[in-house]
Amino acid sequence: MTTVELDGESLTPDDVVAVARDDATASVPESARERVRESRERVESVIESGDAVYGLNTGFGELVDERISPEDLERLQVNLLRSHAAGAGRELAREEVRAMMVARINALVKGYSGVRERVVDTLVAMCNEGVHPVVKSRGSLGASGDLAPLAHMSLVLIGEGEAIVDAENPGDGDGTTHRISGEEALAAIDRDPLELAPKEGLALINGTQLTTGLAAMVVVDGERLVRAADAAGALTTETTLATTATSAAAIQDVRPHAGQRESAELIRRLTDGSEVVEAHRNCDRVQDAYALRCLPQVHGAVRDALAHLRAGVETELNSATDNPLVFPADAVDDRASGTDRGAILSGGNFHGAPLALRLEYARLALTDLAAIAERRIDRLLNPNLQEDHLPPFLASDSGLESGYMIAQYTAAALLNEMRSIGAASTDNTPVSGNQEDHVSMSAQAALNARTAVENARTIVAAELVCGTEAAEYVDDAFAADDLSHGAGTSAVRDLVRDVVPPLTTDRPIHTDLEAVAALVDAGCLDDALDRALAGFEPT
Template sequence: MTDASSDAAPETVVVDGESLTPEDVEAVARRGAKVEIDEEARAAVVASRERVAEIVESGQAVYGLNTGFGQLVDTRIEESEIEQLQTNLLRSHASGAGRALDTEEVRSLLLTRLNALVKGYSGVREIVVDHLATMLNERIHPVVRSRGSLGASGDLAPLAHLALVLIGEGEATVSGEHGERERLSGAEALATAELEPLTLAPKEGLALINGTQLTTGVAALLVVDAERLAEAADAAGALTTEVTMGTTANCDPAIHRVRPHGGQAAVAEHIQELTANSEIVESHANCDRVQDAYSVRCLPQVHGAVRDAIEHLREAVEIELNSATDNPLVFDAENADNRATGTDDAVVISGGNFHGEPLALRLDYLVSALTELAAISERRVDRMVNPNIQEDHLPPFLAEDSGLNSGFMIPQYTAASLINEIRATGRPSMDNTPVSGGQEDHVSMSATSAFSAKSVLENARTVVAVELLTGSQASEFVDDSLAHGRGTSVVYELVREVSPPVTEDRSLDADIEAVAELVATGLLEERLDDVM
């Protein structure tokens, strides 16, 4: 939960294991919000650690405490070697590959791991969660390889790269004297915040690397970004409806009451709000056209289905953000089956909460949904620029002097290219490669699904930016005595702040990027919220 005592005060996210939201993840990951550990959650961490100590003292063989890992589960580890076992676990599992995670990905990973640990079922010491919180607040960012996770037993390799820094190994970036980022060894990075490397106690190594936190952190940011994109796509579609002399009769509430999908009704209402008081729409209310093309007429149905898919992902992410996902988990004996391994007061239960399937499937569903959002947006772009189908008031490719100028011919090419790339994206959750000698014989590939969805979202955002830019250019050829709607006027004016009208050919790559940035930062959504 996010708290800001005043407009001038930095945001603070209180981490309690129960109430973290995608918006909190964005605040920490992107805006550098500070974190604090809730006192009740801190007490739960202490109690959980006491249960682990009790079980270790009992001498029972317990997975993650005094046995090998994965296929080596039946190998018993001597008491004198238990601490070394935890260190070896981090070293051996930090075997990822690929690019390093970017800043927002690392911070989301740190935050979500911290929030899972403070639920009080992982058995780590208080000093472990304090180190993680300090690393976030002091901007000590582990260098984490992005590839290597199978989404079961969670995001092992990336989390191991993160956890290495806690024991003074691996690498991390820190803020230099002049604001630049310096890359240091784990021990050197900790020293910048006066932290000592940890010597891990029984179970702590496994608790740090077992879980879905890479998938969850990336997915949380995707939820925020996808919701912004859906809003922007509605705005782009509303502007296109106006400049192509389309009708908003397709958004009449009566239509949507008899097919009551939530997203569909919400989009129809949104389009009506965006085009409210539009003199452009009113100017042709009684024209001879019977129906608009599907890309305009079916906008509520398509955009609405996309919104429903995003909401489906949000539901899973909000659950996962506040879940205990490592293995094994430590419980008070009163709240667990008495057949579990443990003592009269504490038990350890081995299960599969680290499996990323609940997120993987929904992330792949998001990919399908965003593919459709981009596809319908590109079709609307074509309707504005294509001389074979565009309205009479619009010149070929929206060029002032078409032939001499190509106008917006190539932005539509760019959108088409991005659509092709999006459609080529696979659905990683459908794949499975057994590992660990067959012990881990079904995995989710959830982290791969998250990265795929992130790539698709970025491409879809650019397609929608092309539509926003194209719609604004088409506006230049609409009777200037006619006013845009309440929302579409804001959209047009904001686009014009970063991209002037095209009166003769010029490079438009920077314009496309600038408009995409309006969507990515939430500025478009913010401006619309001010008037809607």
């Protein structure tokens, strides 16, 4: 069990995944705690001044001009959580809730949100002890932040809403989960419901943490997926007797996009030592189809899109994204309100556009990754395109059996869904009496990107399954020559064969696709490639 330090400055997408999926322990260092305490002191100083400050003693959104009396300030924060818990759709998965929680904690500990340390500690305890609020996935517009999902999350902190805990007594290790009330969930980890102080309700729900948490997982999963696609493409290149010359360093050097170079290098590493490739290097075929020939260019462009998303996510994870923000008095020149100790400024850091647009780019890139993989599947299966050594649809008794024919159907259906997804970030529906008149729809962009990752993963898994089956026929066709496969492609074949036996007769193949998709998702393919290619220097 690892520990991820939440200091408001250094959280990465990989850290988010470690907490969200692998149950790494979250901790907050003293330096961040000190910032939290100082920020709270500034809020209290401003409250004592009596100035009207948005989020502290005014209404919200269009109701910003409504002044709230001092005796109602705590009630204002509770009402905010209750009224904004208006989500719809499916409930977020456990890992999605945890990703949102860890992102929220890290934003709070930057020290610009004005919450008490107790709020942070309650969220950390919930993460570490397995209390996961029940959160509806739809309802966020990605401006004013992910209000509805974060409100559902935050209700549990005040003993309301519902939560799913990992065990009746979290930490007892019985592997069960239980759906209970927010109050019961806090009691299970020996926590009392919070009585929210001024600004805390707004600080909890005003921010991009659903978007950012989901985007962090898209980054990690997408990077893992594009490496799997490189492996699948290398295996298809080898088993269709195509050339790897298109991955030569000289070609990439004269068009030096970083992602293209990286994919080309991996293809060279994967096929290093392949006698199958070498034996057909000087065959009569002049050029391969684009799905094979342009693999470095297409896969590389996907890598670049994911790198662009990673950079944005890393910035957003370590940003203060709620509103208003609390600054030291001497940190701003033109204070909207404040005292000698602190200044509170209203702005728009909650707007999800910086991630929404990058998520759209990544989703489109992943769709193209899926599209080129589907074309390579067709080249492995289609009797009108196959090489002579491959039987139609890789069936052992073609005609009587269909082999992997329908794997391409599934890939085509999943690709169609990906292509049908609209661009969420280009939509805009004004809300809150037209006060909030331009929104980002970043949460929907993140959910769409998650769908793209899942669909593309299955399509790449289908190529890996078909490529591994095709390798059986390569071995049979050239048995007399006993040609070896590449160091990396051999490792890929071995890993797939661990979970998918050769297709000696027709069987339900959904389990084949699911098993290999699970290997990709879990990082097993990454690990196998790292072991197989350790120390290799590409030529």
